[in-house]
Amino acid sequence: MSYYYESEYAVYRHLLNRTQVSPNDVFHLSRTKLLKDDSSPTHLTEGQMEFTFWDFNYQDSPRTRIFYRVKVRSDGSYSLSLNCIFGLIADSTKANPATGLATQINKQLLYPWHRAHPESGGIYLSYQPAEHIDNAVDLLHAITQLLDESIPLIDAAIAQMRQSFPSKPAPRLPQAPFARYQVNSEALYDRILGTATKRSLPRKRLITNRWSVKVDLARQDWNTFRDQQYITIPVPDSLGDLRTYSSRTALYQALDESNRDEVLNTLDAFRQVKPGDIVVAFTNAQVSLGIGIVTGRYTYTPNAAQHKHTYAVFWALTESLTLAPQPFTDTESFVRTTRWDEIEQSSKAQVPQLTPILHAVAANTFFQQFPQLAQGTPASAPALPASSPPVTVIVPAPAPTPEPQEAPRPRTDIWYWWLAMYATQRRLADFSVGQLYHLPTHTPAGRKRRDYELLRQLQPGDQVLACEALPSQRLKAELQVTQQLHEDDGGMEVITLRVVRFFPREVLFAELQEVPELAEHHLWQSGHEMLLSLTRSQYQALQLAALDTDNLDVKRYQMGKALQELLMSAPTLEQLLAALKRKKNIIIQGPPGVGKTFVARRLAWLQMGSQDNERVQMVQFHQSYSYEDFIRGWRPQADGNGGFELANGVFVDFVRRAQHDPTRDYFFIIDEINRGNLSKIFGELLLLLEPDKRGPEYAVPLTYRRAGEDPFFLPSNLHVIGTMNTADRSLAMVDYALRRRFNFLELKPVLDDKLVAHLESLRIPAEFSQRVLQRVQRLNQTILTDKNLGSGFLIGHSYFCTPALGSPGDWWRDIVEHELRPTLREYWFEDERRAENEADALLQE
Structure with a gap:
């Protein structure tokens, strides 16, 4: 007999009884695509059913449906969930009732929603109050509880939505179609289950949490x-x-x-x-x-x-x-x-x-x-008084444990594999070294993957090279199989692998095509997710290509080169470098034009010993920059089909790269760091910036977490360099919580012989540059003694580091008229005559 259809009939009768008490609570129960290929009703043991209470079918937007889903597993357990699929109209200029309803449901139902996106686009919210229900009695009780709680709140959300869209009809299912559905359903159950349909479902095995x-x-x-x-x-x-x-x-x-x-x-x-x-x-x-x-x-x-x-x-x-x-x-x-x-x-x-x-x-x-x-x-159940003695149990020898089912191909040797996956669905980059990765053998729709037979052949010890098939097509990591095909706690068929390491650089498919051992292989002929077998020699050739860092196009960067470019003394540069190594977080501050961003990048190069920009990331903060931009948040899907996806911000993606390459330093540069709301942007990661809070032992969960994701931490090889313009009057001071986590280092204008020598290399004669720099020094002395300005507003040397395209006089006149004069007008905005006089003085012979 079919355990699945017995379960479905029990749910159907339970809902039917509900309609007799609440006539408005009509529903439509349907079975989705079954989880097993063999769907013979006489012995079907698992599947899933959906009962729908609300169904929107507006003329100008795709279908929106709110329904409850019950999954029946072959072990006799159940799961229950509430699901909302909101269809979004293509025309973004029109007001969308689905978006309004999604917002209202979020407000009314305080559930930890899981957000996904159906293939047709839109928004998909799912809430699962019970992952494991071990008998039919508890299932029906859970259904009643969920319906009693959610139906009034969803009706209230719909009423709120209809205030903005009064012309939209109520989406409840009408009674007439429900009556026809009831007749058809009774005939179906009589045919499959026979006339003895009032049986009670047996209690099945207990599911262990x-x-x-x-x-x-x-x-x-x-x-x-x-x-x-x-x-x-x-x-x-x-x-x-x-x-x-x-x-x-x-x-x-x-x-x-x-x-x-x-x-x-x-x-x-x-x-x-x-x-x-x-x-x-x-x-x-x-x-x-x-x-x-x-x-x-x-x-x-x-x-x-x-x-x-x-x-x-x-x-x-x-x-x-x-x-x-x-x-x-x-x-x-x-x-x-x-x-x-x-x-x-x-x-x-x-x-x-x-x-x-x-x-x-x-x-x-x-x-x-x-x-x-x-x-x-x-x-x-007896209460547990404080004085109750501990329970002592002598464990007898257990009954023999049944042998596991025969492996698809018992063997003792190690096999080698290539695994391609979609980065948009299962982000390998979000995993850590040593973390277990559970690879599903079926698609989200319940169909077997096209490489299912190969997946069955994976066994513990097998080595796997993992790459992104889409969108980037690059080799990323090495995995090892720890458990062959099995069912996880949720009844899903998976293979468990452990992340062994991430490669120091991600190798593009175009580079791998040049590996001689892979000349006849078709690894890159498809952008699909798939598992392919490799020979040992092919596997080792791919490893060598990923581990070969000699081909990286990077130049060495040493102290001599840095001193030549930075116009500062060796002790000053060594002081900056020592602060960066000790504190791991520094902020370089100073007036406009002292080369703060220029210095920040070269400090990173100097500590790395090379101009490796793959390990340097730069962003610029501004007033609208947010946690969602920097750490993680919901973003419209990139495919343009509507809906949203949980996307990492630039900082999380960069930190993951540093985590995966722990032997080399990484540098994150934040230009104009004081222009953003720092506490808001960093969020819970503010604590982790401290150098003694680095590492997995201080990990914290992100505000927007993915299912099964480990807490997030900052590795010890990550350095953060900020730059701050001290002349920006529009900004508040950096708060003390963040100030304590950074070393603040100040740069001053360099207007001496080092700059003169540099200008000579730009075809500016030394005699000419000395005269103009003397005028700038006099101007800086005026700014320094002005009570409304001070050292934070001095004129920096980078104004004069652009090469001359004409004569030295034209070069100087262009700098004064188009850069310095507008700056001085801002400085003395209440005294325009003084600003003009100071600018004219720079041009006087």
Whole structure:
């Protein structure tokens, strides 16, 4: 019999009963493309269904639909989500009801939306309140809860949208088509399921969630957790019993406004724990204190002196372990663990006796093997008094674990591969060395990839060269397979690889075509995502091409060349270089024309020892520059089809390059740094600028995070150089928080013999240049003694470093009339006669 259609019928009957209570809540239930190629209804075990309550089909815009989706997995578990697809009209000059509705839904429903973009363009919002529901009863309860919470709010959002678009009809499905749909559906279920359709779905296997809880060693929380056999997290006293909050929104509204955004996700995750889940206690990003299995449901003890909100836990491991790579998010106190494979593998390797317990949990036989740990239903779950003794369990030998299914091609040798991927879909650049990369074997639409049979052949130990197929077509990194084809926690078929290293330079396909070993290969004949096999010699040839830095077109840059170009003394230049090496962040300030930007780039070259502009990035701040421009934010899709995508700012992309090349220095130059709102632009990364806060141990999550993304950190090989014009009256002072993180170095005008010698190389006679520079020196003395100006407004030497196109007199007259005179008018804007006199004095013989 079809488990999928039995599940679909249960959902259908549940929704049908709802319409009898709420006649306006009509729906249309449809099954999308099934996840399996074999869709025979008699034995179909998995698939997905959608029930739609709102359907916009306006004449002047693509279809907008709001629907709920249930996925049925072959293991008997379910997931539930709310999805909104907003169709955008092509004409951007017209007001779009879909955009207005998307805005209103965002305001009304305080959900952590996942944003994606359908192939047809538009905006796609998805919220998944339950990733793993382990039985049909809980599924129907979750559906009721989500409908009760979301329907009134979505109706309110539609009402708000219609204030701006009164001519648009209500998008609710009408009763007449629903009646016809009901007749057709009953006939379908009779045909597939027979007349015995009122069966109840059996309870299927338990789905295990894995959680990590941060422990404060200073408060000795771990001793309490271990001895009293439970876990807890800080919960505001004003909330009381967390079971009284029926939804995430209700919990959000009950929180104090001052910290609700910080604690909402933690509390919402804590409410989802259930018996059979695994919990890992940790103290920092790399050290676990213990691994336990949740044995009881949530318990609230209002009279407890300290820990009122608890789950009973059997701590199977209470030994402190150092794990690699760092698997924990150090900034969140309780969160779903996304890197369980790494934690499990490392823990088993260090403590082999943990293996049988984790096998029992994975096989859902833990409570059968250890019935003394089963605490029953929430109603009968005993409270955990502070004096309860620790539970002692003698673990018997586990039942033999069934052998895994036969690998597609058992072997012991290493195979070599070329993997091309779309940078716009799975950004390899956002990963870190050592991080696990889960490669899906199916497309987002559920179809097998064209290289599916090759993907099945990947086995642990295989080496993979990863490149971007689109849009850049370049070789980027080396990966290694750690786990062959398997299902992840969400039921998705994936292959797990580990990032071994990123190449010091990204090699374009055009360069790889010149590698002799690849003359007959077709690596670059397609821009599609694909996996291709390589011979060992081809793999090594590609490695050598990516690691060959001798062909880089860079020139050496040493102290002698820098002194020649910068017109400064050796001690001054060495002082600047020492400050940059020590602090890693400097701001070069000074009046206009002293060459601040010119000096900044050459300081970077000097520390690198070469003019390698691939490792130098420059931006200029301005009043409209934002966090979204600099770090990450939502941007219109580049394909022009409408919709938005989460795009990295210039700083994050550059930092990723520095992370991937830790043995070489990288330099980020910010011109006019004081023109931007620095606290707003840097956001949470302001802390990480400090030289002693560099590295993964100080990583913080970005405001706009991608699913499964590790927290972000600044590497120790990254240097930040800012320039600041001290003569700009329109700017406020740099705030002290940022000032403390930078060394401030001042440049002064160079109007001496060094500049005279430089001007001679530009065909300006020494006698002539000495006369004009004496006049500029007199002008600078006047500016310096002016109480409204001062040293920040002096005339710098870069005004005079352009070559002469005519006679020296023409060269000087052009500088005065078109550069210095306008500047002096700005300086003495309240005394125009004085500005003109000072400019005329520069031209007098």
